[in-house]
Amino acid sequence: MTPLHRAVTAGASRVFEFLLDQKVDPSAREAQGRNVLDLAKDQSDASARRALLQLLEHPGQADGRGDAEQAMGSELRRRPKKDPAADLKVKFAHNAAATFWFVSVSLASFQYLTDIRDASWSAAPYVVRGPAAGPARQRVGAASAARVSLGPVRPSGGGEAEETAPPEGHTPGMGGANGSGSAARAVGEADAAAGQAAEPAPLVLSGSGARPGEHESATARKYRPLQKHPALFDTESGWQEDWFDADFLAAMRADTDEAWSSAVEEHLPGALFSCRMFSKKFCDMLIEEVDNFAATGLPARRPNSMNNYGIILNEIGWKPMVNVLQDNILARIAARYWPHIAPFDGHHTFIVRYKENEDRGLDMHTDDSDVTFNLCLGREFSGAGLSFCGVMGQPDHRRHSFTYKHNIGRCCWHLGRQRHGADDITAGERLNLIVWNHTPRTARPRNTSLLPTRRRRGLPTRCA
Ligand SMILES: O=C(O)CCC(=O)C(=O)O
Numbered sequence: 346m347t348p349l350h351r352a353v354t355a356g357a358s359r360v361f362e363f364l365l366d367q368k369v370d371p372s373a374r375e376a377q378g379r380n381v382l383d384l385a386k387d388q389s390d391a392s393a394r395r396a397l398l399q400l401l402e403h404p405g406q407a408d409g410r411g412d413a414e415q416a417m418g419s420e421l422r423r424r425p426k427k428d429p430a431a432d433l434k435v436k437f438a439h440n441a442a443a444t445f446w447f448v449s450v451s452l453a454s455f456q457y458l459t460d461i462r463d464a465s466w467s468a469a470p471y472v473v474r475g476p477a478a479g480p481a482r483q484r485v486g487a488a489s490a491a492r493v494s495l496g497p498v499r500p501s502g503g504g505e506a507e508e509t510a511p512p513e514g515h516t517p518g519m520g521g522a523n524g525s526g527s528a529a530r531a532v533g534e535a536d537a538a539a540g541q542a543a544e545p546a547p548l549v550l551s552g553s554g555a556r557p558g559e560h561e562s563a564t565a566r567k568y569r570p571l572q573k574h575p576a577l578f579d580t581e582s583g584w585q586e587d588w589f590d591a592d593f594l595a596a597m598r599a600d601t602d603e604a605w606s607s608a609v610e611e612h613l614p615g616a617l618f619s620c621r622m623f624s625k626k627f628c629d630m631l632i633e634e635v636d637n638f639a640a641t642g643l644p645a646r647r648p649n650s651m652n653n654y655g656i657i658l659n660e661i662g663w664k665p666m667v668n669v670l671q672d673n674i675l676a677r678i679a680a681r682y683w684p685h686i687a688p689f690d691g692h693h694t695f696i697v698r699y700k701e702n703e704d705r706g707l708d709m710h711t712d713d714s715d716v717t718f719n720l721c722l723g724r725e726f727s728g729a730g731l732s733f734c735g736v737m738g739q740p741d742h743r744r745h746s747f748t749y750k751h752n753i754g755r756c757c758w759h760l761g762r763q764r765h766g767a768d769d770i771t772a773g774e775r776l777n778l779i780v781w782n783h784t785p786r787t788a789r790p791r792n793t794s795l796l797p798t799r800r801r802r803g804l805p806t807r808c809a
Pocket residue numbers: 697707712719731765766767777779
């Protein structure tokens with residue numbers, strides 16, 4: 346009787362396995378002519394018997410012609426050990442196609458849902474509800490509880506109806522000085538006829554300005570005790586009425602097509618608008634604040650790769666204040682002129698500065714924004730007009746369409762995709778407040794570097 350036979354008789358499957366690993370011949374027979382398989386079969390402990398039998402293989406068994414338990418009296422060998430890595434490979438090979446299909450379908454569904462989110466916002470303003478429901482009212486006010494209206498609801502004949510959104514870039518033409526406000530006026534008249542005149546929303550100019558996930562930067566914290574005009578940072582007191590142009594505030598309050606028409610100029614149909622928005626007092630205060638910040642020597646990042654002398658106001662602690670402005674004023678204007686654009690959820694707010702021997706102008710570019718508001722603060726300057734071409738991606742995007750002349754206190758607004766650039770300043774210094782308004786498109790890469798500067802590459806920097 347070999348040690349192998351003894352291990353089987355004792356039911357010691359681990360010892361049995363060890364001996365097999367040491368190449369002890371499992372086919373050897375003891376005095377009565379029995380091999381280890383015969384002994385294993387006689388093992389009374391069922392689990393030991395199973396373990397022993399699993400270690401043995403009859404040569405015919407591998408090709409499916411036999412079974413260890415039936416291999417009485419014939420040659421035995423150790424069953425080859427399983428290779429877990431090989432097992433995994435086989436499993437992977439079997440499941441690869443299904444896994445690939447599942448991942449592809451999941452990604453495609455995610456992409457589809459992300460895409461239709463924009464489309465659904467495009468459609469939303471055109472879904473007409475009863476006078477009080479007003480889904481459009483819910484579009485504004487990402488953070489603070491702004492109670493604002495988005496202008497007239499479109500006619501429905503009294504019940505619920507849907508309309509197709511106009512092509513992108515088209516505006517209902519509300520408030521244009523060139524007469525294209527007729528669509529909006531028609532809407533207003535239809536509303537009146539249907540007894541659904543939209544009530545002007547109360548004007549809210551204060552609030553907490555806090556938004557989830559936004560924190561005061563280290564620079565803002567250091568700058569707080571050094572502020573020149575703390576009122577500019579005080580969201581609870583909010584935006585003071587005398588910081589605004591009186592006609593602009595009247596238009597905001599009345600919120601009628603007539604009021605907007607008389608306040609707003611439409612320079613490029615559906616693409617570029619402007620109005621006197623802020624008072625000289627406010628512009629001067631903001632310039633003083635920017636000068637004051639510069640004098641502290643605190644670090645300031647530049648607004649983007651094309652601007653070497655501006656500063657990012659969000660970083661000096663002005664973000665909450667602009668949140669209030671965005672929720673209650675800017676979103677309301679954007680929704681009036683581009684109702685297909687989703688509600689804003691963020692902004693990049695900064696100052697640009699042009700001066701001889703510094704940045705004199707700005708190359709043609711598109712903004713990393715959905716809608717840009719651009720307010721001229723001062724100081725004295727000549728030249729430095731804002732030239733516009735077409736919308737990025739359209740055949741005319743390089744063709745000059747209009748040059749807007751900045752005036753202190755006047756704000757213009759355009760889509761970020763509208764190509765534009767600042768002409769060189771010829772004298773003095775120009776400072777502008779820029780608010781790049783963002784909608785929640787997490788999948789959209791932010792174009793923070795703008796376009797490579799043609800100026801630096803010696804190429805023409807203006808539209809054709
Ligand atoms: O200087 C201007 O008026 C335009 C500035 C601008 O387009 C920008 O900073 O994105």
